[in-house]
Amino acid sequence: MQAVTNTVSLRGASVAVPVDHGHEYKTLLADISLELTEQRIAVIGANGSGKSTLLRLLNGLVAPTSGTVTVNGYDTARDGGKVRSQVGFVFTDPLSQLVMPTGREDVELSLRRSIRSGAERRAAAERTLERFGLLPLADQSIYELSGGERQLMALAAVLSVNPRILVLDEPSTLLDLRNRELLRRTLAGLEQQVVLSTHDLELALDAERVLVVDAGRIVFDGDPAEGVERYRSLCEASLP
Ligand SMILES: Nc1ncnc2c1ncn2[C@@H]1O[C@H](COP(=O)(O)OP(=O)(O)O)[C@@H](O)[C@H]1O
Ligand SMILES: [Mg+2]
Known part of the structure; x- marks a missing residue:
């Protein structure tokens, strides 16, 4: 597997949103500086x-209020289009992502910008669906798929355009054990750089690097096992 290398840089990135009719600001993320170069980050x-909010900064869905976020040199606030063509984003709930009646149509829709010819687009969609073992489900209503099948379909649609980086926001939250294992295996086999958020500590332990976020700050950055321990102790400390 040929790993795709990337440099995602956050420099003093903060996100604040106006509250109380703009009289006050709430800080969602405070002064985050990170270089994300590892292949698997949780x-x-x-x-x-x-x-x-941190994940949304990575593809420009959220722009930093101060500081900068760059992806392979492209500024997410200035070159949003370029950034989004490099960074695929998978939401927790695939139904907020799959907009077409069937998976096949959704994958074809994703390819619309990169492949002009309808015939080529159909062939490329077919290859993507085949690669994820989704051909038998491709023409079913997305509402008739199981949660896990839907999640894989959403993932296939995002990966069909071959982004360099894949960002997933709590991808296993809605999945049962079998589908979660299927997702873990699928992610493990990807050549893309993967950055995901999760409450699934096993999925976090699959990463090379773990970031622990607490109240808008990175309170730990490093070894996954240590990061999970840090998160557990934060959690313990907050219990009544
Ligand atoms: N657009 C927004 N306006 C106001 N508050 C927001 C907005 N987006 C997120 N928040 C708040 O920011 C905090 C962090 O949200 P989020 O990044 O979604 O956290 P997490 O994903 O860790 O649950 C939460 O308190 C949330 O309610
Ligand atoms: Mg969240």
């Missing part, structure tokens, strides 16, 4: 700690 932390 972000863990409590609900509301800032994980999704």
